[in-house]
Amino acid sequence: MFTLRREGDYRIRLTRILKDAGPHRAELYLFVPHDLDLSGQTMPEQQFFHGSLHHRFRLVGQPSRDRASVKDPAVSLLSPYYEVTFGTWFASYQTSMERLRQQLGKPGGLAEDIDRALKLTQRFAQRLRESQLDEDKKDRYFRHLDVYFSWYAEQWFLQAMTSEGYSALAQEIRDEVLAFLTQEQDWRTSRKYQADYEGDPVKIWNRMRLYSKLIEYPVSLRPQMTELGTGTLKLVKATSTMLVMSFFTLLIFRARESAHELTLSLLLLIAFIYALRDVLRDDLIRTVTRRVRKGRPKWRVRLLKPYTSKAVGQQFIWLDYKKLAELPELIRENRGKWYISEERQVICYQSTLTLDSAAVAHDQIQENLSLDCHAMCEMINNTRDRLFSYESFPPDSEQIQTQTIDKHHYFNLLLIRRGSADGAPHAQRWRLTLSGQGVVACDAKKMHGKA
Numbered sequence: 001m002f003t004l005r006r007e008g009d010y011r012i013r014l015t016r017i018l019k020d021a022g023p024h025r026a027e028l029y030l031f032v033p034h035d036l037d038l039s040g041q042t043m044p045e046q047q048f049f050h051g052s053l054h055h056r057f058r059l060v061g062q063p064s065r066d067r068a069s070v071k072d073p074a075v076s077l078l079s080p081y082y083e084v085t086f087g088t089w090f091a092s093y094q095t096s097m098e099r100l101r102q103q104l105g106k107p108g109g110l111a112e113d114i115d116r117a118l119k120l121t122q123r124f125a126q127r128l129r130e131s132q133l134d135e136d137k138k139d140r141y142f143r144h145l146d147v148y149f150s151w152y153a154e155q156w157f158l159q160a161m162t163s164e165g166y167s168a169l170a171q172e173i174r175d176e177v178l179a180f181l182t183q184e185q186d187w188r189t190s191r192k193y194q195a196d197y198e199g200d201p202v203k204i205w206n207r208m209r210l211y212s213k214l215i216e217y218p219v220s221l222r223p224q225m226t227e228l229g230t231g232t233l234k235l236v237k238a239t240s241t242m243l244v245m246s247f248f249t250l251l252i253f254r255a256r257e258s259a260h261e262l263t264l265s266l267l268l269l270i271a272f273i274y275a276l277r278d279v280l281r282d283d284l285i286r287t288v289t290r291r292v293r294k295g296r297p298k299w300r301v302r303l304l305k306p307y308t309s310k311a312v313g314q315q316f317i318w319l320d321y322k323k324l325a326e327l328p329e330l331i332r333e334n335r336g337k338w339y340i341s342e343e344r345q346v347i348c349y350q351s352t353l354t355l356d357s358a359a360v361a362h363d364q365i366q367e368n369l370s371l372d373c374h375a376m377c378e379m380i381n382n383t384r385d386r387l388f389s390y391e392s393f394p395p396d397s398e399q400i401q402t403q404t405i406d407k408h409h410y411f412n413l414l415l416i417r418r419g420s421a422d423g424a425p426h427a428q429r430w431r432l433t434l435s436g437q438g439v440v441a442c443d444a445k446k447m448h449g450k451a
Contacts, residue, residue: 002026002369002415002428005102009438010374014415017060017095018365021357022313024419026369029331030347031324031412036379039345040321043375048347049299049319054370055351057303057313059084059219059363060091082138084306086128086145087219088363093124095366097156104163111169114160118176121153129187141214147196148211150184151204157181221312221365222304229293236289244277297352305359312359318350334427335414371413373432373439380409382436406435 002014018024032038043052097120100113128146157177160166166174188194197204248270297316305312324332324346355365385405392399411432416425433440 001426002417003099003102004430004442004444005098006439006442007370010377011370011372012432012439012442014369014371015095015098016367016417018353018355018367019360021355021360023352023354024367025350025352025417026367027331027351027416027418028347028349028369028371029327029335029412029414029416030349030371031335031414032345032347033409033411036376036409038347038376038379042379045298045319045321048375049317049349052372052375053319053349054368054372055315055317056223056368056370057221058091058216058366058368059088059221059305060095060366083141083218086131086141087215087217089124089127090145090149090215091219091366093120094152096120097152101156101159104160107165110160110163110165111173114157114169114173114177117156117160118180121156121180124149125153144211144214146191147193148208148215150188150193151197151208154181154184218306220306222306222309224302224304226300226302228296228298228300229289232292233285233289236285236292240281240285240288244274248274303355311356313353313355313365315351315353318348320348321345322348330425331414331416334416334429335412373434376411377434377436377438380434380436381407406437406440408440409434 002016004012004014007013097117100117103109103113128142128149131142157180161177188197196207199207251270297318299317301315301317302311303313303315304310322345327346327348351369353367359365385407387403387405389401389403390396390399391401411434413430413432415428415430417428418425429445431441431443431445433443
């Protein structure tokens, strides 16, 4: 099952954990509202794929193996084993904390979430800080991870303290949170980390983002992408050129045999046909290529392990703009009741991933599918309307209130996942509310059974 969370103003991320070799298939359908001009002309498929979609994978340690290898002397071997091991441990910790973060805004259960977060954080802090080594390269990685972990944990608990209902919790729980924050402050002072947390908020945020990238580098699978269909495109170009030139040559010879000379009108006719061919050539090649490659993947991605560049899986990707009537009945039934024109485009993204069985035997794979809505938000008219209201009738000029209303667009996001166990489709649906300033809300919708 995928978990959705917002990242910043424009990005949402879908995450799940893969525990077996696969194949794993994910289908994402974005239904565009009628009054937004999003199509293959305004945003080509290549631009949408490389600019708005980010499909990434990273290693996440298995809990049973993590517990068994805490005292394993192999942790102290030369790099990159140390970085990969602690990178996967932190990825598992971060995944658990993000899952708890999603529950902070929900009523009830805040005390249990905080207690669980405290146990996870203290356990990881003990594991990390008892494993510091003297080697320079590992010491640098340890420092980056320790600084970022301390900041990340502090931000989590500060957000929990601002949650509704925190002040009503038992004093014991609030004291534990305060004690942990005090412990982190003392640790930073003893390790001379204070300089990393000083400066204006923008600098601190950018510094922590850099540390996060350095930490994730040893556990992020490297994508080696190959665009498919280039050979078909060249073949279609060569075939069209051969046919046109053969037609022209035949036309000239026929005219030569009948009139024994080339007239000016014949030359103008040939020039007109050749000009028409140049005008229609690109559209013709694109249409023929699309028909020949209909239903075939557009990209192939080989996933490589960091440092060793060993292949751990292969992914095939499809991306198309389709009309609603062209979608399978399964998708149309699960899209929900939306005010959407059937003549508008639906963005269809499909991915099939097959993992190496040896890769998932040692680690689990975390799949991250990010959707950047910045380009779509730029298409929304950023004008604001005013709504006038009053408290009692008849209205008085002093009682009339003016409220500013931002223009919102509602997108339907449907996700179909198919596992390797039974291959049965499972559907998840969200309603995305976008404005000119970014993502306003992401509301999960209930599905009536399996897709």
